[in-house]
Amino acid sequence: MDLFFAPMSCSLATRIALYESGQDADFHRVALADKTVEDGRDYWTINPKGQVPALITDDGIVITEGPAVLQYVADRAPETRLAPAAGTxxxxxxxxxxxxxxxxxxxxxxxxxxxxxxxxxxxxxxxxxxxxxxxxxxxxxxxxxxxxxxxxxxxxxxxxxxxxxxxxxxxxxxxxxxxxxxxxxxxxxxxxxxxxxxxxxxxxxxx
Known part of the structure; x- marks a missing residue:
C-alpha cells in the first residue's frame, strides 16, 4: 500500500491505524500548498480532490476520504478490532x-x-x-x-x-x-x- 500524507494533518489517523494493526505501507509526503509529492509527482494526478489522505491499494485502487481509508485499513486486519465487523x-x-x-x-x-x-x-x-x-x-x-x-x-x-x-x-x-x-x-x-x-x-x- 502507498499512503499519501501531510505531517500532522488528518492523514495522521491512517498512519496510526497502520501502526496499530502492524501493516506495512510506503509513505509519500504531499506538499499541500502546491499539491506536489516529495518525489516530484503532481498530486492532482493521484487524487483529483487534492486532499490527503489518499491510499493506493496493492491492487492499484485509489481510496480517498479519511473515513473510507481508515475503514479499508481496519478491514485488512480484522483481528486487531480496529473496526467492528461489517453489517453489525x-x-x-x-x-x-x-x-x-x-x-x-x-x-x-x-x-x-x-x-x-x-x-x-x-x-x-x-x-x-x-x-x-x-x-x-x-x-x-x-x-x-x-x-x-x-x-x-x-x-x-x-x-x-x-x-x-x-x-x-x-x-x-x-x-x-x-x-x-x-x-x-x-x-x-x-x-x-x-x-x-x-x-x-x-x-x-x-x-
Missing amino acids: TARYELQTWLNYISSEIHKYIYFTIFNPESPEEARRYAREVAAPKRYEFLARHLAGRDFLVGEDFTVADAYLTVTLNWAQPGGIDLSRWPALTDYHRRMAARPAVARAISEEAKLREAS
Whole structure:
C-alpha cells in the first residue's frame, strides 16, 4: 500500500491505524500548498480532490476520504478490532462517529480556524461557539468510557485523537472538559499513537 500524507494533518489517523494493526505501507509526503509529492509527482494526478489522505491499494485502487481509508485499513486486519465487523450495529455506530468527526469537528471547526481565507468572525464562531457545543457532547459521551465505540480502540479513536491534537494550536482550551483531556492523554500514550505523532511532528518541524 502507498499512503499519501501531510505531517500532522488528518492523514495522521491512517498512519496510526497502520501502526496499530502492524501493516506495512510506503509513505509519500504531499506538499499541500502546491499539491506536489516529495518525489516530484503532481498530486492532482493521484487524487483529483487534492486532499490527503489518499491510499493506493496493492491492487492499484485509489481510496480517498479519511473515513473510507481508515475503514479499508481496519478491514485488512480484522483481528486487531480496529473496526467492528461489517453489517453489525457496532459498525454503523463506528461510521456514525467517523462521519461526525469528519463533518462536525474536522471540517466545521478546524478547517474554518486554520483556513487563511476564513473571515475572522467565522473563526471566532468556530472557536468560541461551535467547538464548545461539540466538545460538550463528546465529553458527555466519553465520561466513564475508555473508547468511542465499544471496548476496543478503533479507527474512530485514531481520528478523534488527531483532531484533539489541533485544539491548542487552534486556540481551544480542552481543560474545560476533563473527560476529553483524560481521553486524549490515554490515546496519545498508546505506543502506536505516540510513535506516529512523534514521527510526523519531527517531519513537520524539519520542513
